[in-house]
Amino acid sequence: MSGYSGLLHGEAVAYGLRAAARIGAAVGLTPPARAARIERLLDGLQLGREPLPYPVVAVVAATGTDKKHAGGALRWVLPTADGVTVRGDVPDAAVLAAVESVLAGRPTGGGA
Numbered sequence: 001m002s003g004y005s006g007l008l009h010g011e012a013v014a015y016g017l018r019a020a021a022r023i024g025a026a027v028g029l030t031p032p033a034r035a036a037r038i039e040r041l042l043d044g045l046q047l048g049r050e051p052l053p054y055p056v057v058a059v060v061a062a063t064g065t066d067k068k069h070a071g072g073a074l075r076w077v078l079p080t081a082d083g084v085t086v087r088g089d090v091p092d093a094a095v096l097a098a099v100e101s102v103l104a105g106r107p108t109g110g111g112a
Contacts, residue, residue, distance in 0.1 A: 007052070014047035015102055022098035022108060023090060024078035031081050038079060039108060051105035059099050 007015075021038040024030025042048050063074055073088040076095075101108070 011047065014042055014045075015052070016048075018042055018048040019095075019098045019102045020076065020078055022101065023076060023094050024080070025108070026094040026098065027078070027087075027090060029085060029087070030079045034079055034081060035108070048102065049105060052103045054103060056096060056100050056103060059103065060095060063095075 018039060021030055021035040025032060025035040074090075075086050075088045076090045077084050077086055078090075
């Protein structure tokens with residue numbers, strides 16, 4: 001992903017995990033307690049917490065080049081109660097809301 005040279009790969013993964021927990025919670029796949037635990041763990045490690053200066057649209061567009069992109073759709077790896085599930089039918093609104101809140105460095109409203 002070009003244009004993100006100030007962000008280490010591991011840092012990007014942490015932001016992505018935080019977004020995945022929020023997306024999963026928004027679409028009802030990730031139980032709120034699990035999403036909150038993921039966020040608390042990332043907070044404790046001080047990962048994926050700071051606001052980032054990247055435009056939401058650019059970040060979402062960059063996901064189109066992700067290795068999880070297949071068959072014309074991005075497959076999302078989302079936490080569940082006891083593991084993960086891979087979904088290709090995640091609503092754009094859920095993705096945009098999660099990316100926007102993560103980039104802004106905002107905590108979730110669900111006690112995370």
